[in-house]
Amino acid sequence: MIAYFTYFQVARSEQFINNPYNTRLDSFAKRIIRGDIVSDDGTLLATTKTDADGNETREYPQGKKYAHVVGYAENGKAGLESSYNFQLLRSHSFILERVVNEIEGKKNQGDTLVTTLNNDLQQAAYEALGDRKGAVVVLEPNSGKILAMVSKPDFDPNTIVSNWDAILANDDQNSVLLNRASQGLYPPGSTFKLVTALEYIREHPKAYKNYSYECSGSITADNYTLHCFGNSVHGEVDLKKSMAKSCNSSFANIGLSLDLKSYLDTCEDLLFNKSLPTEFASSKSRFSLQPDAGDSAVMATAIGQGETLVSPLHMALIVSAIQNDGVLMKPYLVQRVENSDGNEVECYEPSAYGRLMTESEAKVLRGMMKAVVTEGTASALASEKYTAAGKTGSAEFGTNKGDSHAWFVGYASAKGSSPIAIAVIVEGAGSGSSVGVPIAKTVFDTYFK
Amino acid sequence: MVTIITEVSKYLMMILFACYTYECFSVLQKSSSPDRQKHILRRQQCFMFLIHLDAYLVIFAVKQELQVLAFFVVQELLIWAIQLIYRFLYKKASRLVTNNLCMLLIISFIILTRLSEEKAIRQFTFAVIGTLVMLLVPFFIRHIHFLHKLPYLYAVVGIALLVLVAVAGKTDYGAKLSFTFGSVSLQPSEFIKILFVFFVAAMFYHAIDFRQVVITTVLAAAHVLVLVISKDLGSASIFFITYLVMLYVATKNPGYLGLGAAAGSLAAVIAYKLFSHVKVRVVAWKDPLSVIDNQGYQICQSLFAIGTGGWFGLGLFGGMPDKIPVADEDFVFAAISEELGGVFAICVILVCASCYLMFLNIAMQIHNQFYKLIALGLGTVYGFQVFLTIGGVIKFIPSTGVTLPLVSYGGSSLLSTLIIFAVIQGLYIIREDEVSDEKKNNRKGSRRRKRAAADHRQENAKA
Ligand SMILES: [Zn+2]
Numbered sequence: 001m002i003a004y005f006t007y008f009q010v011a012r013s014e015q016f017i018n019n020p021y022n023t024r025l026d027s028f029a030k031r032i033i034r035g036d037i038v039s040d041d042g043t044l045l046a047t048t049k050t051d052a053d054g055n056e057t058r059e060y061p062q063g064k065k066y067a068h069v070v071g072y073a074e075n076g077k078a079g080l081e082s083s084y085n086f087q088l089l090r091s092h093s094f095i096l097e098r099v100v101n102e103i104e105g106k107k108n109q110g111d112t113l114v115t116t117l118n119n120d121l122q123q124a125a126y127e128a129l130g131d132r133k134g135a136v137v138v139l140e141p142n143s144g145k146i147l148a149m150v151s152k153p154d155f156d157p158n159t160i161v162s163n164w165d166a167i168l169a170n171d172d173q174n175s176v177l178l179n180r181a182s183q184g185l186y187p188p189g190s191t192f193k194l195v196t197a198l199e200y201i202r203e204h205p206k207a208y209k210n211y212s213y214e215c216s217g218s219i220t221a222d223n224y225t226l227h228c229f230g231n232s233v234h235g236e237v238d239l240k241k242s243m244a245k246s247c248n249s250s251f252a253n254i255g256l257s258l259d260l261k262s263y264l265d266t267c268e269d270l271l272f273n274k275s276l277p278t279e280f281a282s283s284k285s286r287f288s289l290q291p292d293a294g295d296s297a298v299m300a301t302a303i304g305q306g307e308t309l310v311s312p313l314h315m316a317l318i319v320s321a322i323q324n325d326g327v328l329m330k331p332y333l334v335q336r337v338e339n340s341d342g343n344e345v346e347c348y349e350p351s352a353y354g355r356l357m358t359e360s361e362a363k364v365l366r367g368m369m370k371a372v373v374t375e376g377t378a379s380a381l382a383s384e385k386y387t388a389a390g391k392t393g394s395a396e397f398g399t400n401k402g403d404s405h406a407w408f409v410g411y412a413s414a415k416g417s418s419p420i421a422i423a424v425i426v427e428g429a430g431s432g433s434s435v436g437v438p439i440a441k442t443v444f445d446t447y448f449k
Numbered sequence: 450m451v452t453i454i455t456e457v458s459k460y461l462m463m464i465l466f467a468c469y470t471y472e473c474f475s476v477l478q479k480s481s482s483p484d485r486q487k488h489i490l491r492r493q494q495c496f497m498f499l500i501h502l503d504a505y506l507v508i509f510a511v512k513q514e515l516q517v518l519a520f521f522v523v524q525e526l527l528i529w530a531i532q533l534i535y536r537f538l539y540k541k542a543s544r545l546v547t548n549n550l551c552m553l554l555i556i557s558f559i560i561l562t563r564l565s566e567e568k569a570i571r572q573f574t575f576a577v578i579g580t581l582v583m584l585l586v587p588f589f590i591r592h593i594h595f596l597h598k599l600p601y602l603y604a605v606v607g608i609a610l611l612v613l614v615a616v617a618g619k620t621d622y623g624a625k626l627s628f629t630f631g632s633v634s635l636q637p638s639e640f641i642k643i644l645f646v647f648f649v650a651a652m653f654y655h656a657i658d659f660r661q662v663v664i665t666t667v668l669a670a671a672h673v674l675v676l677v678i679s680k681d682l683g684s685a686s687i688f689f690i691t692y693l694v695m696l697y698v699a700t701k702n703p704g705y706l707g708l709g710a711a712a713g714s715l716a717a718v719i720a721y722k723l724f725s726h727v728k729v730r731v732v733a734w735k736d737p738l739s740v741i742d743n744q745g746y747q748i749c750q751s752l753f754a755i756g757t758g759g760w761f762g763l764g765l766f767g768g769m770p771d772k773i774p775v776a777d778e779d780f781v782f783a784a785i786s787e788e789l790g791g792v793f794a795i796c797v798i799l800v801c802a803s804c805y806l807m808f809l810n811i812a813m814q815i816h817n818q819f820y821k822l823i824a825l826g827l828g829t830v831y832g833f834q835v836f837l838t839i840g841g842v843i844k845f846i847p848s849t850g851v852t853l854p855l856v857s858y859g860g861s862s863l864l865s866t867l868i869i870f871a872v873i874q875g876l877y878i879i880r881e882d883e884v885s886d887e888k889k890n891n892r893k894g895s896r897r898r899k900r901a902a903a904d905h906r907q908e909n910a911k912a
Contacts, residue, residue: 001836002795004845009791013756016749019738024757024769031452086757099453 014279017086028089034058035088035110037070037080040147040335043119045070046081046157048110060157062119065126068151068179069117069333072160078177083280084113084334087346092339109340116145116335124446125150128439134405134426135180135312138443141320141411141421143350144329148443149313151180182282185309186425189395190229190246190432191409192304194318194365197243198357199266200254201364208364211239211254219249224296226252226303229394229431243368244376246392248303255302260291270318270356272310277330277353285310305396315409316423318356319390322369323411323421326362328353369410377433378408381441386414386448390422390440392432403428408436412444420447451510455764458507462500463761463792469496469552470796473803476545490544494532497552501525504559507765517562524558524573531580535874539587541881542874543811549804550870553855556797560785561858563765564777568858575860579867586868590875591882596647597819600655603648604668607641611675614638636861638676638684643868645672645688646695646826653699654819662700666692682720682727683837683849689713691829698825699818727847734847747774751842754787755794762790777858779850782842797856798839805832808873815880824876827869 017025033056037046044061051057058073060066071079081088091098091108098108118138125136125148138148153176155167167176178184188195201208215234218227226248228234234247242250264287268274272287286309289301300306313331321328330353337346357365369389373381381388390410397403406429413419422440429435476489505521528551535547554576561569590596614637652665669692676685693709720727729744737745737752750773758768770776770784777784786794808828815821834851841848852859854866 001840001843001845002798005791005795005798005843008752008755008843009760013752013759016738016752016756019749019753024753024763024772027769 014086018083025085025089031107032089032091032110033107034073035090035340036112037088038112038114039117039119039122040115041119045115045117046073050107058157063158064154064156065122065150066117067154067157068177068181069146069149070157072157074161075164079179079280080113080115080333087111087113087334087337092343092345094339094341111345112338112340112342113334114336114338115333116140116147117149117333118147118447120446121148121443122150124148124442125439128442129426132426132429133174133180134424134429135184136425136439136443137181137313137316137423138447139316139320139331139421140329140418141324142329142418144320144331144353145335145350146331146333147420147447149179149181149333151178151184179281180312180425182276182278182280182311182313184425185283185285185311186405186407186427187306187395187397188304188308188310188315189393189405189407190248190304191315191391191393191395191407192308192310193243193246193251193302194322194369194391194409195267195270196251196254196258196263196302197239197368198270198361198365199258199263200239201361202266203259203262208239211242213237213242213247213250213253215247215249217249219252219299221252221256221299222295224299226299240368240371241375243391244371244374246372246377251303252299255298256295258298258302260289260293260298264289264291270321271314272308276311276314276317277328278313279332279334282313283311285314304393312423312425315407316421319369319409319411319423320421321356322362322365323389323413323419324362325359326355326357328356372410378410378437378440380433380437381410381412381444383412383441383444383448386412386444388412388440388444392436394431397428404430406430406435407432408440410440412448414448417448420444452764454510455507455767458503459762459764459767459788459790462503463790465496465500465503466793466796469493469500470799470803472496473545473549473800477806490548493545493548493552497528497548497555498525500552501528501555501559504555504765505562508559508562511766517566520562520566520570520573524555527573527576527580528555531583534580534584538584539874539878541878542587543807543877546804546807546870546874546877549800549807550855550867552800553797553804556785557781557856557858557863559765560781560788560856561777563788564770564784568777571860572858572863575863576867579864582864583867583871583874586871587875587878590872591878597651597654600648600651603644603651604672607644607648608668608671608675610637610641611672611679615675615679634861636859638681639861639865640868641672642684642687642691642830643827643865643872645669646691646823646830649692649695650819650822650826653695653822657700662696662705666696677716677720680724680726681850682724683851686849687830687833687837687851689716690833691826694829695822695826699822730847730849734844737844747780748841748844748848750774751780751783752844754783755791755843758787758790760791762786762788762793764788778852779838779848779857780842781853781857782839785856798835801832801835801839801854804870805835808832811873811876811880815876816883817879820876820879824873827872831866831869 034048036044038044045066046060048056048058069079071081073081077085088110091110093109101108121138129136129150129152133152136150139146153174155176214236217231217233218225228248229246234245237247237250267287272285275284276282288307297306301308317328330351332348335348336344339345366389369391372378372391373388377392378390388410390408393407394404395407397405406426408424411419411421422443424436424439426435472489472493476486505517509517531551535542558569561572649665652661673685673688697706721731733744733748737748754770754773765788768787770787773780773783785797805828808824808831812821812824812828815824831854834854837849837851838853840846852862
């Protein structure tokens with residue numbers, strides 16, 4: 001029982017402490033000035049100013065740029081302000097200073113959160129997304145550090161209280177407060193072909209190399225016809241070329257050959273239908289193709305249409321596991337907590353979540369993703385400074401044929417710096433290669449400059 | 450300024466209590482001489498006093514009421530009265546048990562004063578009454594020799610009282626537990642636990658043949674069944690486990706144990722299916738955050754409290770234990786953990802464990818089978834109750850609405866636990882009687898043996 005008590009204190013208590021129902025923390029605010037939040041490079045993201053009368057205001061010097069990821073602390077809490085509320089309201093300042101403050105009846109300065117966010121990347125992603133709705137997530141595959149997380153439309157956390165009603169008024173269409181990067185769920189479109197390919201490789205560990213298909217621009221089964229994007233005709237394709245050209249007919253054909261039970265298992269290995277291992281709020285992605293599904297559903301699902309829904313963060317995690325030889329590192333946003341003098345109080349080390357696929361499976365997928373850049377739909381990412389790989393997607397949604405979300409998921413690496421993985425989605429913007437890829441390029445160019 | 454006192458005291462109390470707890474176990478080392486033991490036990494009393502003093506200084510600093518200090522003084526007087534009674538009237542009683550009893554009472558006073566002064570004062574009144582009872586119990590245990598002759602009386606009184614509660618008792622939190630006379634409410638099951646242990650011990654003292662086992666089991670099952678009907682499942686499980694342990698130790702037959710365990714699991718499944726309030730508690734245990742708005746509220750508040758308190762606590766008056774429903778009774782452990790800290794709370798568990806050990810210790814040492822079974826039975830009642838309440842508060846097991854003996858608020862619970870401790874002290878005294886009897890016999894015996902050996906030598910010499 002003592003062991004369980006210890007386990008609770010060490011491993012489980014934070015989940016309970018930072019729960020919004022735990023009103024204990026509000027009482028801390030009477031004695032502590034809420035701590036700062038800073039980026040990895042020391043840019044101030046949130047701070048509390050006290051005026052001459054002792055009134056406190058929470059300020060966000062970076063404005064809208066970090067709106068969702070940092071969140072807000074009034075009218076309820078969101079983002080890091082919510083999930084690290086406890087750490088922000090504790091003070092580990094120099095003990096004598098605290099004693100002096102106590103005696104003088106002054107408040108102590110709360111601890112500072114040092115995030116993993118990289119201000120340059122956040123800025124680049126924020127600007128690249130522009131006024132369009134969507135999200136960008138950038139992370140380090142070998143550590144799980146999240147370097148940038150942007151969601152649009154955004155809001156200004158500095159004026160959230162005065163603009164609250166206006167924000168909620170037209171929230172039905174815009175969902176301004178929703179962090180689309182971790183909580184938005186979208187059809188994955190062609191980015192899901194990575195998953196379909198993985199399942200095919202698992203079923204044919206050697207023979208996948210011999211796969212061949214003659215694309216005539218469309219495929220028909222069970223009275224259902226599926227076309228390649230832009231009605232292209234791809235001719236004879238193998239698995240790699242199917243991926244590079246994003247050939248819908250070929251992947252629908254692959255889908256029809258799959259063992260659906262094992263397809264579902266593979267998706268669950270990749271954390272579909274499961275909670276993502278995050279400290280912050282994130283949505284569960286959905287994969288619902290049952291083993292008895294009909295041909296049309298199977299074909300649509302294999303190319304990322306159908307009922308499947310995924311969050312941008314989840315896609316970023318999948319590609320980062322592919323980049324990191326199959327091992328997924330737990331994504332995290334806060335690397336350490338410091339006291340007001342900059343001394344470390346608590347440190348959050350990278351930790352592995354587990355293996356999503358074997359090393360050789362990851363390697364095969366990397367080969368295909370590279371082909372997407374060298375000879376396929378993401379050729380704009382070819383660069384001398386870094387090697388990029390990825391997959392584009394144009395996910396159709398709604399009933400209007402041709403309305404699609406633009407996706408890009410991928411990674412880039414270069415000698416001398418750690419690789420980064422990215423997921424980009426732009427709502428209703430068209431094709432992945434014309435809209436998603438340029439945003440990824442901006443981020444890569446900023447990082448590997 | 451007050452914050453500094455609270456902060457410093459919180460660490461000080463933690464360290465003092467850790468020292469106290471350490472000595473609970475160091476005193477048991479075989480190598481320690483009686484002198485060293487006496488020394489340790491005296492040091493424990495110092496720690497106890499300092500913790501008590503420090504806590505009331507904090508309470509005084511926050512409340513700024515003189516009556517807090519007066520209350521402290523009266524409490525100290527009571528503690529000293531208990532210590533002196535046992536020091537001079539019952540020299541042979543275990544002083545470690547006395548110390549632990551006083552320590553747990555002090556913790557109870559501290560946390561109850563912090564939660565509600567009014568309840569603390571009531572608890573104190575019960576403690577005074579309990580002390581008077583404790584004065585007499587060891588005497589009765591030692592000098593009344595027909596206690597083992599009345600098994601059926603214990604059973605009949607026990608079952609009758611339980612039935613009365615089931616029929617006429619007051620319902621709270623979905624279970625029928627108590628009678629109310631004016632402002633005092635009485636929870637008979639707390640006392641029947643003791644009668645029950647006496648009943649089982651007396652039965653198995655006389656015989657352990659199959660027929661006796663069947664009769665005892667039927668009567669024991671009647672106790673448990675009435676409790677289940679009153680929906681007091683916490684008590685029901687305490688009675689059940691106690692019976693099982695006593696049955697096994699008396700008969701040494703693992704078959705009974707297996708049968709009992711099977712019956713117990715079956716009963717648990719049936720209870721889960723049958724009673725909605727059991728289901729609710731299991732759901733609240735599995736994933737409390739998902740039902741935080743209703744069934745899970747209590748356990749979530751408890752875990753918020755324990756988690757936010759962390760290892761070192763928020764200091765007295767630094768937390769919000771009043772947010773936890775029934776923080777003064779079933780969930781007192783969460784309140785302690787929140788304000789006095791996780792380390793302090795673990796020490797509470799260890800001190801309870803030390804009491805339990807002392808119960809088992811006397812059960813092992815004493816020769817008379819009747820007393821042995823009583824010590825074992827009361828030990829099980831105590832140990833299992835501690836397990837149920839703390840396990841429930843920290844979400845180790847579903848919560849059962851059982852109180853933490855000596856610490857939780859509640860007159861019946863406090864009085865019955867004091868009686869249990871007093872009975873155990875009585876047994877320690879009887880054990881010392883046994884030892885001195887044995888010594889006498891041994892001396893006689895060894896003299897006889899020496900003489901025999903001498904005769905033998907003489908005969909050899911002759912040959
Ligand atoms: Zn094609």
